[in-house]
């Protein structure tokens with residue numbers, strides 16, 4: 191990616207349907223018209239199409255389906271995201287990459303995302319399938335210096351913020367399956383979250399929030415064993431989305447969600463968002479992690495985001511972490 195590519199795309203995005211002349215682009219960006227023309231040719235080769243008229247100028251007609259660093263950067267600039275966001279063509283895992291960068295002393299906050307992951311990680315040691323098909327594999331990194339117990343509702347809050355954002359931005363109502371899955375109305379998993387932290391006894395030193403969001407994945411992009419369970423925003427909405435726009439807007443929303451979490455403003459909306467997006471209350475479930483799985487009926491969450499389970503009679507159990515399976519799906 192070059193800054194010039196991103197600046198040209200930003201100017202065209204901001205102009206929308208109005209054409210922008212090569213002359214104006216050259217003047218505003220301080221380069222020659224030939225330089226603009228040759229950048230546009232390179233962008234064309236990368237899958238962009240421009241409507242060009244000799245008198246009026248250029249208009250952005252269509253964009254690539256894959257995440258493209260210059261287009262993503264242009265959207266992030268349009269949205270005024272100031273934290274560094276690094277695009278990688280391929281990496282083992284964006285969470286591992288963020289952890290390596292934290293260990294090397296990178297300033298926070300920052301984000302790293304990849305077009306594909308060779309060892310994408312899910313919860314409980316699972317793999318996260320990371321096809322190159324216009325999905326988002328993203329990690330945000332922070333050094334929060336907060337007490338570890340304050341972190342308890344963090345993943346849940348980020349998931350609720352993501353549901354609220356995607357409903358507003360893409361018109362899709364996803365549900366949150368405690369604690370880390372975002373599901374479409376048909377139950378297919380559209381996103382998963384993986385939070386990892388380095389803790390001291392009284393401080394969270396480093397925090398990595400990873401999210402895999404299937405934006406443009408079609409059923410055929412998932413391996414056969416995942417086809418019944420995996421979904422994407424495009425499958426859920428039945429519309430074609432621009433992965434770069436969705437990715438940039440999601441990154442902006444997640445940085446905002448982090449800010450409201452670290453400043454303590456999240457509590458204002460936590461309960462109402464839970465009421466809107468929760469998929470489990472009233473359901474008969476089994477929750478397992480270590481030891482014997484616990485069966486019961488979900489009775490909501492407590493103030494810290496732990497799951498409350500009615501386990502028979504008046505007995506109730508509060509569960510801070512676990513894997514939920516529906517008993518009568």
Ligand code: BTN
Nearest residue numbers: 283285311312313328382400402
């Ligand atoms: C889950 O549902 O089990 C969590 C999946 C989290 C996947 C994301 S993709 C980006 C980030 N990097 C990883 O290796 N994992 C997370």
